[in-house]
Amino acid sequence: xxxxxxxxxxxxxxxxxxxxxxxxxxxxxxxxxxxxxxxxxxxxxxxxxxxxxxxxxxxxxxxxxxxxxxxxxxxxxxxxxxxxxxxxxxxxxxxxxxxxxxxxxxxxxxxxxxxxxxxxxxxxxxxxxxxxxxxxxxxxxxxxxxxxxxxxxxxxxxxxxxxxxxxxxxxxxxxxxxxxxxxxxxxxxxxxxxxxxxxxxxxxxxxxxxxxxxxxxxxxxxxxxxxxxxxxxxxxxxxxxxxxxxxxxxxxxxxxxxxxxxxxxxxxxxxxxxxxxxxxxxxxxxxxxxxxxxxxxxxxxxxxxxxxxxxxxxxxxxxxxxxxxxxxxxxxxxxxxxxxxxxxxxxxxxxxxxxxxxxxxxxxxxxxxxxxxxxxxxxxxxxxxxxxxxxxxxxxxxxxxxx
Numbered sequence: 027x028x029x030x031x032x033x034x035x036x037x038x039x040x041x042x043x044x045x046x047x048x049x050x051x052x053x054x055x056x057x058x059x060x061x062x063x064x065x066x067x068x069x070x071x072x073x074x075x076x077x078x079x080x081x082x083x084x085x086x087x088x089x090x091x092x093x094x095x096x097x098x099x100x101x102x103x104x105x106x107x108x109x110x111x112x113x114x115x116x117x118x119x120x121x122x123x124x125x126x127x128x129x130x131x132x133x134x135x136x137x138x139x140x141x142x143x144x145x146x147x148x149x150x151x152x153x154x155x156x157x158x159x160x161x162x163x164x165x166x167x168x169x170x171x172x173x174x175x176x177x178x179x180x181x182x183x184x185x186x187x188x189x190x191x192x193x194x195x196x197x198x199x200x201x202x203x204x205x206x207x208x209x210x211x212x213x214x215x216x217x218x219x220x221x222x223x224x225x226x227x228x229x230x231x232x233x234x235x236x237x238x239x240x241x242x243x244x245x246x247x248x249x250x251x252x253x254x255x256x257x258x259x260x261x262x263x264x265x266x267x268x269x270x271x272x273x274x275x276x277x278x279x280x281x282x283x284x285x286x287x288x289x290x291x292x293x294x295x296x297x298x299x300x301x302x303x304x305x306x307x308x309x310x311x312x313x314x315x316x317x318x319x320x321x322x323x324x325x326x327x328x329x330x331x332x333x334x335x336x337x338x339x340x341x342x343x344x345x346x347x348x349x350x351x352x353x354x355x356x357x358x359x360x361x362x363x364x365x366x367x368x369x370x371x372x373x374x375x376x377x378x379x380x381x382x383x384x385x386x387x388x389x390x391x392x393x394x395x396x397x398x399x400x401x402x403x404x405x406x407x408x409x410x411x412x413x414x415x416x417x418x419x420x421x422x423x424x425x426x427x428x429x
Contacts, residue, residue, distance in 0.1 A: 036394060037099040039143065041088060041131050042106045045072040045372040047357055048149070051382025052103075055391060060097050063088060065127075068364070072372045076361040088130035093137035100394060102143040104131045105377055106150065132169050142173065144397060145390065148197040149377055152181060155195055160226060167197070167233050175199030176236035179227070180218040182385075184378035185317055186243040189250045190354040192320045192378060195223075198389060200236060200397070217243055240388055249316035250296050253353035254333070263344045270343040273299065273332065276310035284312050285336065294337035298346070301332075318346070318354055323374035324367060348373070356380040 039061040040049055049059045062083045064070055070085050084091060106128045135142050148166075155163050167177050177199045184192035218240055219227070227235060257263055265273075277285060288295055297314040312334060313319055324330045333350075335342045348369035352360045356379035362369055 035100070036391065037097075037101070039096055039099040039102040041102065041104040041134075042127065043073060043083070044069045044105065044376050045360075046077055047355060047360075047376040047379050048103050048105055048382055049077070050357060050360075051377065051379040052101075052386055052390075054379070054383045055386030057101070057386060057390075060099055063091060068368055069372050069375070072362075072364055072369070075363045088127050088134070091130070091134055093134045096134060096138065098138075098141045099143050101145045101147065101390060102131075102135070103147045103149070104128070106131060106148070128166060132173070135173050142201065144201050145393060146170070146175060146197075146199040147385070147390065148199075150195055152193050152195045155223060155226060163226065164230060164233070167230075170197075170199045171234045174201050176234045178235065178237050179223060180240070181220060181223055182218065182243065182378075182381050184356070184381055185246070186217075187246050187378060187380035187384070188354055188356045189246065189248050189253060189316060190318045190321060190378070194377070194381070196385065198238075198385075198393075200393060238389060238393070243384070250298065250318055251316070253350055254296055255347050255349050257344070257347075259342075261344075263347065265343045270341065273310050273334075273343055274341070276301070276308060277312060278309060281310065281312040284314050285334065285341070288314065288334070288336035289339060289341045291337045294335065297334045297336075299332040299334050299343075321351055321354060321370075321374045323371045330370065 036057040038049070038052055038057050038059045040046075040059050041063050043049065043062040043064045044066070046062070049062065052059065060082055062073070062080065064073070064083075064085065065087050067085060070083060073083065074080060084095075135146075154166075157163065167179075170177055177197055179195065179197050181193055181195050184190050184194070219237075227233075227237070274282065274285060284297075288297065295314075297312050298318045299310050299312050300319050301308055301310055303309075310332075319331055321331065331346050333344050333346050335344075345366070346354075348362050348364075348366055351370060351373040352358065352362065355373050355376055357373075357376075358379075364372075
């Protein structure tokens with residue numbers, strides 16, 4: 027009998043890599059990053075601190091990368107800047123100074139020609155869906171179609187994995203697949219494709235879609251209390267009484283009532299606070315449901331999430347630590363050797379690690395296997411393929427195929 031041909035390595039080119047949390051999630055799923063790029067030297071410092079010296083990392087503007095220098099990979103990921111797409115940003119869209127970096131990624135794919143990755147994964151804020159009235163999202167998907175990719179889109183909230191509210195829009199593209207849109211509630215009207223996204227898909231039949239049925243998202247069991255670092259009461263991280271009282275007095279009557287109930291409780295509990303600018307001035311808004319708000323990049327003194335610890339007639343206040351932010355991103359013991367503000371910038375611009383792992387396990391890896399089956403033309407052979415170290419296939423697995 028002829029020797030079985032192994033499946034190629036599950037290789038990744040990671041654009042807009044940031045501190046490397048996309049890589050971390052894919053690594054956990056057996057993928058192997060062979061190229062990475064980001065323009066931010068401080069983020070690369072965090073990337074290097076965790077992963078070590080990374081010869082595959084190219085520090086610089088995506089527009090300056092020579093396509094011939096990018097290795098051939100099975101997958102390319104792009105978590106391009108959200109500044110111009112976010113509801114909290116300028117909303118200049120893909121023409122904006124930052125989010126226009128998407129076109130640098132497209133240019134590289136275009137020039138790679140036959141070496142283009144078989145699959146791509148985009149990640150951005152949900153504002154991408156509505157930017158410029160939906161025109162930006164349509165333009166981006168059309169560009170992928172022109173490069174031969176049929177596309178799928180879905181939304182995942184990190185709160186399904188970690189105690190942080192963080193909705194993100196994902197797009198998967200695959201080369202050489204036929205258009206497929208099944209108008210069924212299970213495929214469109216779901217947690218993964220809520221009404222606004224489902225409507226966009228149905229209203230844009232000119233886009234070459236290829237939607238995939240996916241399992242239900244998990245529901246996490248971890249709460250905010252579970253990720254808190256135990257700091258000494260004498261730690262300099264805790265705010266002074268004057269500063270803490272000032273925060274308490276910035277709360278509206280509704281939020282002050284919640285805070286007072288926490289303070290009066292016989293048990294200690296935790297909540298998070300964001301300062302927001304309202305018509306009446308700066309207000310402190312308390313969240314008490316055991317989930318932190320979305321981590322952000324702190325700029326100009328704002329965007330830092332505050333921890334409110336209360337109970338037994340007392341309360342204390344401090345900023346979330348870098349380790350707590352790492353845990354809120356599902357990055358656990360990510361190596362930290364930079365100042366707090368630099369760490370907050372890094373995590374505020376990153377992806378939720380277990381969400382990426384879920385996408386890999388339930389979408390990317392099965393899709394890679396199915397494409398291998400098509401290439402080999404033998405489902406019998408493919409059923410004996412499993413993923414070994416570094417994403418390389420080995421033989422004799424009982425892992426079932428998804429048809």
